[in-house]
Amino acid sequence: xxxxxxxxxxxxxxxxxxxxxxxxxxxxxxxxxxxxxxxxxxxxxxxxxxxxxxxxxxxxxxxxxxxxxxxxxxxxxxxxxxxxxxxxxxxxxxxxxxxxxxxxxxxxxxxxxxxxxxxxxxxxxxxxxxxxxxxxxxxxxxxxxxxxxxxxxxxxxxxxxxxxxxxxxxxxxxxxxxxxxxxxxxxxxxxxxxxxxxxxxxxxxxxxxxxxxxxxxxxxxxxxxxxxxxxxxxxxxxxxxxxxxxxxxxxxxxxxxxxxxxxxxxxxxxxxxxxxxxxxxxxxxxxxxxxxxxxxxxxx
Amino acid sequence: xxxxxxxxxxxxxxxxxxxxxxxxxxxxxxxxxxxxxxxxxxxxxxxxxxxxxxxxxxxxxxxxxxxxxxxxxxxxxxxxxxxxxxxxxxxxxxxxxxxxxxxxxxxxxxxxxxxxxxxxxxxxxxxxxxxxxxxxxxxxxxxxxxxxxxxxxxxxxxxxxxxxxxxxxxxxxxxxxxxxxxxxxxxxxxxxxxxxxxxxxxxxxxxxxxxxxxxxxxxxxxxxxxxxxxxxxxxxxxxxxxxxxxxxxxxxxxxxxxx
Amino acid sequence: xxxxxxxxxxxxxxxxxxxxxxxxxxxxxxxxxxxxxxxxxxxxxxxxxxxxxxxxxxxxxxxxxxxxxxxxxxxxxxxxxxxxxxxxxxxxxxxxxxxxxxxxxxxxxxxxxxxxxxxxxxxxxxxxxxxxxxxxxxxxxxxxxxxxxxxxxxxxxxxxxxxxxxxxxxxxxxxxxxxxxxxxxxxxxxxxxxxxxxxxxxxxxxxxxxxxxxxxxxxxxxxxxxxxxxxxxxxxxxxxxxxxxxxxxxxxxxxxxxxxxxxxxxxxxxxxxxxxxxxxxxxxxxxxxxxxxxxxxxxxxxxxxxxxxxxxxxxxxxxxxxxxxxxxxxxxxxxxxxxxxxxxxxxxxxxxxxxxxxxxxxxxxxxxxxxxxxxxxxxxxxxxxx
Numbered sequence: 001x002x003x004x005x006x007x008x009x010x011x012x013x014x015x016x017x018x019x020x021x022x023x024x025x026x027x028x029x030x031x032x033x034x035x036x037x038x039x040x041x042x043x044x045x046x047x048x049x050x051x052x053x054x055x056x057x058x059x060x061x062x063x064x065x066x067x068x069x070x071x072x073x074x075x076x077x078x079x080x081x082x083x084x085x086x087x088x089x090x091x092x093x094x095x096x097x098x099x100x101x102x103x104x105x106x107x108x109x110x111x112x113x114x115x116x117x118x119x120x121x122x123x124x125x126x127x128x129x130x131x132x133x134x135x136x137x138x139x140x141x142x143x144x145x146x147x148x149x150x151x152x153x154x155x156x157x158x159x160x161x162x163x164x165x166x167x168x169x170x171x172x173x174x175x176x177x178x179x180x181x182x183x184x185x186x187x188x189x190x191x192x193x194x195x196x197x198x199x200x201x202x203x204x205x206x207x208x209x210x211x212x213x214x215x216x217x218x219x220x221x222x223x224x225x226x227x228x229x230x231x232x233x234x235x236x237x238x239x240x241x242x243x244x245x246x247x248x249x250x251x252x253x254x255x256x257x258x259x260x261x262x263x264x265x266x267x268x269x270x271x272x273x274x275x276x277x278x279x280x281x282x283x284x285x286x287x288x289x290x291x292x293x294x295x296x297x298x299x300x
Numbered sequence: 301x302x303x304x305x306x307x308x309x310x311x312x313x314x315x316x317x318x319x320x321x322x323x324x325x326x327x328x329x330x331x332x333x334x335x336x337x338x339x340x341x342x343x344x345x346x347x348x349x350x351x352x353x354x355x356x357x358x359x360x361x362x363x364x365x366x367x368x369x370x371x372x373x374x375x376x377x378x379x380x381x382x383x384x385x386x387x388x389x390x391x392x393x394x395x396x397x398x399x400x401x402x403x404x405x406x407x408x409x410x411x412x413x414x415x416x417x418x419x420x421x422x423x424x425x426x427x428x429x430x431x432x433x434x435x436x437x438x439x440x441x442x443x444x445x446x447x448x449x450x451x452x453x454x455x456x457x458x459x460x461x462x463x464x465x466x467x468x469x470x471x472x473x474x475x476x477x478x479x480x481x482x483x484x485x486x487x488x489x490x491x492x493x494x495x496x497x498x499x500x501x502x503x504x505x506x507x508x509x510x511x512x513x514x515x516x517x518x519x520x521x522x523x524x525x526x527x528x529x530x531x532x533x534x535x536x537x538x539x540x541x542x543x544x545x546x547x548x549x550x551x552x553x554x555x556x557x558x559x
Numbered sequence: 560x561x562x563x564x565x566x567x568x569x570x571x572x573x574x575x576x577x578x579x580x581x582x583x584x585x586x587x588x589x590x591x592x593x594x595x596x597x598x599x600x601x602x603x604x605x606x607x608x609x610x611x612x613x614x615x616x617x618x619x620x621x622x623x624x625x626x627x628x629x630x631x632x633x634x635x636x637x638x639x640x641x642x643x644x645x646x647x648x649x650x651x652x653x654x655x656x657x658x659x660x661x662x663x664x665x666x667x668x669x670x671x672x673x674x675x676x677x678x679x680x681x682x683x684x685x686x687x688x689x690x691x692x693x694x695x696x697x698x699x700x701x702x703x704x705x706x707x708x709x710x711x712x713x714x715x716x717x718x719x720x721x722x723x724x725x726x727x728x729x730x731x732x733x734x735x736x737x738x739x740x741x742x743x744x745x746x747x748x749x750x751x752x753x754x755x756x757x758x759x760x761x762x763x764x765x766x767x768x769x770x771x772x773x774x775x776x777x778x779x780x781x782x783x784x785x786x787x788x789x790x791x792x793x794x795x796x797x798x799x800x801x802x803x804x805x806x807x808x809x810x811x812x813x814x815x816x817x818x819x820x821x822x823x824x825x826x827x828x829x830x831x832x833x834x835x836x837x838x839x840x841x842x843x844x845x846x847x848x849x850x851x852x853x854x855x856x857x858x859x860x861x862x863x864x865x866x867x868x869x870x871x872x873x874x875x876x877x878x879x880x881x882x883x884x885x886x887x888x889x890x891x892x893x894x895x896x897x898x899x900x901x902x903x904x905x906x907x908x909x910x911x912x913x914x915x916x917x918x919x920x921x922x923x924x925x926x927x928x929x930x931x932x933x934x935x936x937x938x939x940x941x942x943x944x945x
Contacts (some may be wrong), residue, residue: 033749050592082589094933100748101695102932105889108882109928116921121593228878232760235753274764277757284754285742354837380839392834394827405823409839415848418819419812425819432820472839 003143005265006258011149011218013257014156018211019234020241020249021163022084022204028180028244029200031100035107036087038231039114040080040205044212045222046118047076049129056130076213077206084205085198093194111227118224126221152214159207160250167246172199180244229273233260236280242290251291307332307476307507308353308384313362313372315348315531322348323531325362330476330524335498335508337518339542340528341551346511347389349528350478354386355379366476381409386478387465389511395454399445399464402453403436406471436471443467443497459490466497476507483514495521519543527551579610657803661796669795673867675907676802677860680809682887682903683896684856687813689885690894691822692849693829694743695752697881698759701739702854704766704876706732706861711779711871712772721785721866729858736854740847759881767873778872782865798867805863809856814896816852825849826894886928892937 019041026034055061055068091110095103137144167173178186179196187193215230216222237256241248256276264272283290308330315322323345330336338346351357353364355376364372366384379385394402411432417425440446443463448456453464462482469477482498483491495517502508512518518525519539527535527542529551535542542548587603661669685699709728713719719727739758743751766773773779784791785801792798816822824845827835836842865871883906891902910920 031749033753047592079589079592082585086585086589091929091933098932098936102936104695104749104752105885106929106932109925109932111925112879112882112921112928113925116919116925118593120918120922232756239750239753271764271768274761277761277764281742281754281757281761284746284750288746288750356833356837375841375843376833376836377839377841380837385839386837388834388837392831392837394830394834396830397823397826401823405820405827405840406838408820408824408827411820413820415816415821415852418816418821421815429819468838 001265002262005261007143007145007149008265009258009261010254011152011257012261013254014153015211015215015253016230016234016237016257017160017250017253018156018207019230020237020253021160021246022208023235023238024241024243024246024249025176025180025200025204027238028246029176029183029197030092030096030103032092032103032107033235034092034204035104035231036091036110036114037204037208038227038229038234039111039118040084040227041208041212041215041230041234042118042222042224042227043083043114044076044080044209045216045226046122046127046212046224047079047209048072048213048216049127049222051075052130073210073213077209080209080212081202081206084201084208088198088201093197111231115224115227122224124224126223129216129220129222148218152218155210155214159210163203163207164246166203172196176200232280233273233276236276236283239280239288239290240283242292245290245292248290248292305332306330307367308509309365310349310353311363311365313349313352313364314360315345315352315357316360321531323352323528326528326531326533328526328533328536330507330509332475332507333502333505334523335502335510335521336524336526337510337512337522338526338528339512339515339518343530344528345531346528347480348531350386350480350511353379353478354384377409380472380474383473383475384478385469385472385474385476387462387469387480387482389480389484391461391465393453393461393464393468395452397453398449399451399453399456400433400436400440400449402464403439403467403471404432406468407432407435407473410471410473439467439471442470442500444493459486462486462494463497466501470501470506474506476509477501479508479510481511481513483512483517491517575611575614579607579614582610583607661799666795669799671908671911673795673799673802675904676799676806677864677867678884678887678903678907679806679900680856680860680863681884682891682899683809683813684853684860685884686888686894686896686899687817687825687856688849688853689888690899691817691825691829692846693748694846694849695748696755696850696853697752697878697885698739698755698757698762699853699857699884700876700878700881701759701762702732702736702857703861703864703880703884704762704873705735706858707865707871707876708766708773708779708861709858710862710865711782714782714865715779721783721862725862728862729855732858732861733851733855736851737847739854740850743850744843744846756878756881759876759878763873763876763878766876773873776873778870778874780870782869782871784866784869802863802867805859809859810896810900813856817896821845821848886924889928890931 019037022037022040023034026032026037051072052061052068055071060071061068087110091106092103095106137146138150139145167177175186175191175196176199178189178191179193183193186196211230212222215226233256234253237252238249239252240256241250241252256279259279260272260275263275306329310329311327313326314324326345326349328336338349340346348357352359352372355371355374355378358373362372363370366379366382369382371379371382371384394405397405411428413425413428437446437449440449443466445456445460445463445467448460453461456464462484466479466482469479479498483494486494491514498508498510498521510518510522522539525535525537525539525542526533527545527548534547534551535545537545583603583606586606587599590602591599660672664672681699681703684702685696688694688696688699706728709731710721710724713724713727714721739755743754746754767776769775784793784798786792787801792801817825824835824840827838827840828842828845828849832842864875887902887906888899889902890906891898891900
């Protein structure tokens, strides 16, 4: 039981981590809680199904499943990143100098819009992800682990690894970190703030898209409302690890996944969703800066 | 006339922020009715000192007695109620309130009406509201802003905003006023007016401690000057002593010489 | 990339053309996977035409602002009575309409009006917390729910009537306001928002899952309407006046509190918490009062809601409800009491009146929020604040 929940937790955690990264990166740069980020994840899930259906329709899937999957991935990521980019330009950029409340409300507006956008275009009922992998599993440490789970854990780990590399080694990555620390100084040394912000949204949305796609594969069905709950949980994970901290988001995501699975297994699965909220409240009360964040005192 | 009564006594006040030693074992006293200036190069810890005195930060070590009460570590609003209030270096007015509302709300801790009397509009409530408005006008007249009463605070020119800050702090009926750079950014005429205002406040019985950079002001109105450098008090005395104190000169000029 | 970010239109028609073309193409492409080629094509054509026309209008310096200014000039040229007389006339007109509604309105209209009344009280309560004190509460619906459910439970399980339940329920709600406020006090704006959101959701989840007490998703039915002058206020028109009284009392009280030492302290806290503390306001205590006061009114609204619907279920108390109430406050203008009344009425009436385009209601709400923030953040009337 324990190992089973452990594997479940890691799988869930990987997904949460990927979404949490988007939250944390945007917050780090704009100090904005991007309420709409959860919806990007949902879009990724839907787009995955839509594209795969398309490829199946044109016979590509039966010809080569891996190829169809890869193309689906790529297209989902590209589209979601584009959505993220567009949303930033329309709903957040004009509000960069507005008081804190305004972009937050705007984000809520975008979230509402996207949910209903998908509901109207795709229908309110669940959308099914075609059954691809046979439910084959392997025996590992006394419990059965499905290939899907291994796939998810592997993909999340790889992506997190590459993101870390990107942030620490590349020029753009360093620019992102600079802007997160001090916007004004960064622009004064010649960093194009708009570009960095756009890149942040693009990467964050891309990661969320992958998360959505993998969840679609894992659960087999999606619904226009999955963005909201996943969004809250991923945000909890980001706060848990310290909002604004990228390693924090990764760590927080995995930790949250583990806590949720173990609690669902050992305490009660009915209140599954409540655990995230409870953890969120507890953290914000005890240490709002999270595990890896720094306590910021207001300068008088 | 030097009174033997110390209104404020600071003993071994220390504040560390993590590894940074903002102020280190600072001690001084302020007589009732005096004007003291605290000077020092930037980063000397002056504002931190004020923050500790007013409860915005808690000192790491040390004690502060105000009117024979220990106030170190108390919350800001409690300290204000005891009679110690401050202005801010970078003006923290209530921007979306009018000038007179700013002064009215500053009388908060000296007034009493609660939820019930507000809802019922008892006579006591109405009388108190009337008194609040009238007093607010008086305070505005003191700083010369009475004609701006209905104007939004954010639309005042800079010098007037500084004066509004003073009206606000006086409205809390303090015994000790801490003014954080009251003449910052002012031209010579405004600075002169501010000096007059500060002297007027002293005549009204207030004790004043200033943080200032403008030496004309410091030398012009202070009875006692305290010099901080790197969080430590390096000198204290009357203006003529400080002017010729080699340590003080080095602290200022030394900064200029080292790139 | 720069074509998307630049706002200056090129001088040549080609520039305008390509600009509109690219934007229309971009959005159509984004839309394409969701609704198919045909729909995307239509969107493309529509967008392109609209953008192109806008471009041309801008070029010709035909501005909307200009038209409005002209309109205003014509308007003022008509010899209308001066502003004071106008306000009195307006108030008289509105009062007449409101007071005589049940006489000429059909049941559906009265029903919406009753609902508006409940939301006005809700929005006023939230306005105290968000508008005056500047504390972003995204879980306000929790207090609404606690008010409604407490009356529901007291009535159906213990047989306690409306008037006896009221003080009990309100005590419970106000207490929960305090309880939520205590941890929330130390949190900065965004974090406070999230904690309150979490609280709202937890309340909903508990109501949904604690079957033995709350009957879970099935809700509690058979709640008694209030008992007045020897009869149950069952008839809709009677209930309308009943609610009207509550609304008037609520607005009256809140107005008085706002215009007092307490209200000023709240606004000061909103403007600058540290400065407020530094002039002697006990910010902790006043934030507590604000939360509790707001929760109180949400409780009132909740009890009225339960009494009117005679049925409560967790479905009525979702995060969306909190958002809706927040929108009413923002739409009307944060901090403005009449503005919030207007906001509440609009956001209740509008979707009902646009029943035919019901489906697109939420789309409109979402995009409306974004546009409101960008173009008129101070709301329709605009009060003391952002």
